[in-house]
Amino acid sequence: MPASSTPYAIQLLPLREQWRDTYRVLFFPGFAGVMAVLVVWLHWPVALLTSGCIGMLPSLWIGTPARMTIASDDRARIDAWLSCRRHQRTHRGWVPALPRALYFDSQIVRYDDDGVIGPLITLRLLRRHLLADPRLSA
DSSP, X not given: OOOOSSTTOEXXXXXXXXXXXXXXXXXXXXXXXXXXXXXXXXXXXXXXXXXXXHHHHHHHHHTOEEEEEOOTTOHHHHHHHHHTTTEEEETTEEEXXXXXXXXXXXXXXXXXXXXXXXXXXXXXXXXXXHHTOHHHHO
């Protein structure tokens, strides 16, 4: 994937990389399957299945793994921002301070050569924080 030269440009990761998050890939079809079983076997209303599946779409979109280019001196500010937002630094990157069963691999924030990779919503909030930094407006 070609990296943008503009700092803080966000690009979604290719589908091939998104499919590597096994938990996330299996969760959404599994959820729809459980809802379908409840509708068929327990005679729950079909509207419940429909609304449950539609209700998952926003989280599917905002949790999509993405990459944001950063300036070379941003890592310390990013680390400070993540540590204030209930993330813990591990060997895999910055992980949410939750039990392992409660987050997907795509929610881990990690660095690559000249960027940071993480969920779309986290990167958007991080970009807002970096752009609001008073040192940038001087």
